[in-house]
Amino acid sequence: MNASAEHHNKKDKTQEDIERLNDVQILLDEADDVPVPISVYDDPIGLYLLSPSGALPDPAKLALAEKRLTKMGFKVKIDKAADAKHLRFAGTDKQRAQAFSRAANDSSTVVMATRGGYGISRILHQIDWKLLENNPKKYIGYSDFTAFNLALLAKTGLSSYTGPAAVSDFGNKKIDDLTAEIFVESMRGELEILSFESPDSDAVDARGTLWGGNLAMIASLVGTPYLPKIKNGILFLEDVGEHPYRVERMLTHLLHAGILHKQKAIVLGHITDYKLAENDNGYDMPHVIKWLKEQVNVPLVYGLPYGHGDVRVTLPIGKKVGIATEDGMAYLVLEEHEHTHDAEAAIDDLEGYDHFHEGVHLHIHEEPKPENNKKSGKKKKK
Numbered sequence: 001m002n003a004s005a006e007h008h009n010k011k012d013k014t015q016e017d018i019e020r021l022n023d024v025q026i027l028l029d030e031a032d033d034v035p036v037p038i039s040v041y042d043d044p045i046g047l048y049l050l051s052p053s054g055a056l057p058d059p060a061k062l063a064l065a066e067k068r069l070t071k072m073g074f075k076v077k078i079d080k081a082a083d084a085k086h087l088r089f090a091g092t093d094k095q096r097a098q099a100f101s102r103a104a105n106d107s108s109t110v111v112m113a114t115r116g117g118y119g120i121s122r123i124l125h126q127i128d129w130k131l132l133e134n135n136p137k138k139y140i141g142y143s144d145f146t147a148f149n150l151a152l153l154a155k156t157g158l159s160s161y162t163g164p165a166a167v168s169d170f171g172n173k174k175i176d177d178l179t180a181e182i183f184v185e186s187m188r189g190e191l192e193i194l195s196f197e198s199p200d201s202d203a204v205d206a207r208g209t210l211w212g213g214n215l216a217m218i219a220s221l222v223g224t225p226y227l228p229k230i231k232n233g234i235l236f237l238e239d240v241g242e243h244p245y246r247v248e249r250m251l252t253h254l255l256h257a258g259i260l261h262k263q264k265a266i267v268l269g270h271i272t273d274y275k276l277a278e279n280d281n282g283y284d285m286p287h288v289i290k291w292l293k294e295q296v297n298v299p300l301v302y303g304l305p306y307g308h309g310d311v312r313v314t315l316p317i318g319k320k321v322g323i324a325t326e327d328g329m330a331y332l333v334l335e336e337h338e339h340t341h342d343a344e345a346a347i348d349d350l351e352g353y354d355h356f357h358e359g360v361h362l363h364i365h366e367e368p369k370p371e372n373n374k375k376s377g378k379k380k381k382k
Helices: 004-031 061-073 092-103 120-126 129-134 143-156 165-171 178-189 215-221 244-256 286-297 344-347
Strands: 046-049 074-078 108-113 136-142 159-160 193-199 203-215 235-240 265-272 315-317 321-326 329-333 377-380
Touching: 046 061, 046 092, 061 074, 061 165, 074 129, 092 120, 092 129, 120 143, 129 143, 136 143, 136 178, 143 159, 143 215, 143 244, 143 315, 165 178, 178 193, 203 215, 203 315, 215 235, 215 244, 244 286, 265 286, 315 321
Parallel strands: 046 074, 046 108, 108 136, 136 159, 203 235, 235 265
Antiparallel strands: 159 315, 193 329, 193 377, 203 321, 321 329
């Protein structure tokens, strides 16, 4: 390379850096114009951000997410490899596995993925599970992070959370108010009951271990030591970009593995962004649901506002919860009152909670329309 070409490349690099910094400042300025509609807290919670899956396409959004989360009452630390890139991943397998160790050794109480994508499955055998077991945190993410949620439960018995990711949910110009509010309340242990519109759901009043997440990730863990063996559980499922026949095939995999029959309820969230083909001849998700009902004698509950849609509630994975349906509504009892032993009793005691909203029904393969969208109900601890 001659001196002229080298000077030109350095000039281009400098210009790129300037443009990137300008982009970051623009996003931060826009964030100042968008209020975060949650309570103000005087005691910030330590929050550690890591990137265990796909590389961040726009690192500027990480800075925006950091500022937003700080406003929401968190003291944010960013892992040193959070914006790393290796092929399609956020760093090498070793870098991403070691990020969990760095998070475990950090003083932060919450550890959040920056985004999903793909990559956690590649590093499950490299994560120091004993270190994580000895240093419990509130881990949270979604999509590809399902693999970590379930592996943590299988290898250590520790619960974790599925819900928003830092950049995906808080690094864009607009954020969903309800997603943010429920996330904060969940991290502070304030959320007790989550309700949502659930017409046509089966009658259920049960208690069991809540678990699940992304269907593709769950199916991929069958037959491995990273899938917890849960009986009498409450299994919730979501997926994105998967044709109905692929969803049915993954459900068939769980059926033949003997997993579906062992559950007390199956709760369906968003199943979105797929394209039908001409040779489907009318075959769509309702046919998959009808087939599923014919195969398992387990109550099906619809409308969970969770997945890859606009609203993404925060849910514990590996924790005992109650579930009940009544009058077109579904209720997840996440924190029970003392002496309350079933979900229906907790619902009857609604006056004992001080924070409640109307529910929202999110149809399969149909994004909610803002003008008709009502909030998910939630009850908050006093």
